[in-house]
Amino acid sequence: MATDAETGEYLKTLPPKHLEPLWSQMSLLVPALPKPVAEPHMWEYSEVFPSLAKAGEIVPEDKAERRVLMLVNPSMKAPCTTDTIYAGLQLVNPGETAPAHRHVASAFRFIIDGEGFTAVEGQKLPLRRGDVVVTPAWRWHDHGNESERPVVWLDVLDLPLFTYARVNFAEGYGEKRYPSQPVEASEWRHPWSDTQKALDAQTGDHAVYHYRDVAGEPLARTLGAQAERIGPGTATTATQDIRSFVYHCYAGQGFSMVEAASGGETLRLEWTSRDTFAVPAWSKVVHVNSSETEQAYLVGMHDGPFLDALGLRQSKT
Ligand code: 1HN
Numbered sequence: 001m002a003t004d005a006e007t008g009e010y011l012k013t014l015p016p017k018h019l020e021p022l023w024s025q026m027s028l029l030v031p032a033l034p035k036p037v038a039e040p041h042m043w044e045y046s047e048v049f050p051s052l053a054k055a056g057e058i059v060p061e062d063k064a065e066r067r068v069l070m071l072v073n074p075s076m077k078a079p080c081t082t083d084t085i086y087a088g089l090q091l092v093n094p095g096e097t098a099p100a101h102r103h104v105a106s107a108f109r110f111i112i113d114g115e116g117f118t119a120v121e122g123q124k125l126p127l128r129r130g131d132v133v134v135t136p137a138w139r140w141h142d143h144g145n146e147s148e149r150p151v152v153w154l155d156v157l158d159l160p161l162f163t164y165a166r167v168n169f170a171e172g173y174g175e176k177r178y179p180s181q182p183v184e185a186s187e188w189r190h191p192w193s194d195t196q197k198a199l200d201a202q203t204g205d206h207a208v209y210h211y212r213d214v215a216g217e218p219l220a221r222t223l224g225a226q227a228e229r230i231g232p233g234t235a236t237t238a239t240q241d242i243r244s245f246v247y248h249c250y251a252g253q254g255f256s257m258v259e260a261a262s263g264g265e266t267l268r269l270e271w272t273s274r275d276t277f278a279v280p281a282w283s284k285v286v287h288v289n290s291s292e293t294e295q296a297y298l299v300g301m302h303d304g305p306f307l308d309a310l311g312l313r314q315s316k317t
Pocket of ligand 1: 066068090103107141143155157159
């Protein structure tokens with residue numbers, strides 16, 4: 001056996017060779033539990049919207065390719081809302097255009113207020129409250145607003161994945177708009193009325209609807225979306241999932257009890273219509289509808305397809 005002094009001398013010889021011992025870091029690299037950096041966090045719309053509206057006044061169209069406030073997890077840096085998911089709130093004023101571009105990252109949009117349009121690869125789709133509209137990877141897209149009021153939506157992208165695989169890049173289209181034709185029904189547009197119908201058709205106090213594309217697959221190769229209905233005065237059963245979620249409340253009033261993977265205090269995140277919150281991987285979660293009379297509707301964007309593609313989806317049981 002070497003003495004401590006000998007081991008110390010030996011360890012000093014490693015860094016100049018760009019070597020490090022695994023044995024002193026093994027439990028960090030292979031922890032006993034999933035170890036997201038993100039923490040549970042709530043962005044109340046009543047707090048975010050005034051800042052976004054201000055950006056709508058002081059940040060002109062030509063100074064922001066996209067006028068977005070990013071929802072940055074308190075334990076992380078932009079673009080992380082969770083370890084794998086980026087979310088932001090975007091505002092387009094009447095008459096403005098968010099110019100055409102395309103990129104490797106995939107985007108979902110959940111429309112919060114107002115009415116606008118997004119043109120995805122030539123399909124000019126309406127953006128109406130509650131709709132989920134998908135911009136698949138590498139499709140031309142621009143946004144606009146032909147109404148009299150600002151349109152606001154939640155953007156959800158797989159951007160944090162590109163902090164590891166640095167292969168996201170974008171191309172601008174030369175002109176503000178990519179040529180498009182108005183379309184109501186599209187494989188990329190999921191109107192709220194269809195979602196609510198599917199949720200209300202399910203019996204029981206907790207209904208889950210998984211958004212699917214025309215091939216029956218999740219909406220992106222990296223990200224998926226689900227909507228949930230929680231009956232008046234009821235709570236969901238506790239889940240603990242390796243997926244992380246960005247949740248958005250479409251309607252209702254309630255709270256989510258979120259215990260982080262690392263344990264510790266359980267956070268109570270109060271939500272109402274238009275609020276958005278982050279649920280990191282492996283959190284224990286219960287959603288509670290605190291209204292005795294109204295249904296609550298949540299939409300959860302998650303990284304399930306990414307985890308599944310890599311064979312990483314595990315549960316402890
Ligand atoms: C993007 O292209 C949009 O097209 C929104 O509306 C948010 C965040 C980061 C990178 C690209 C959009 C984005 C984005």
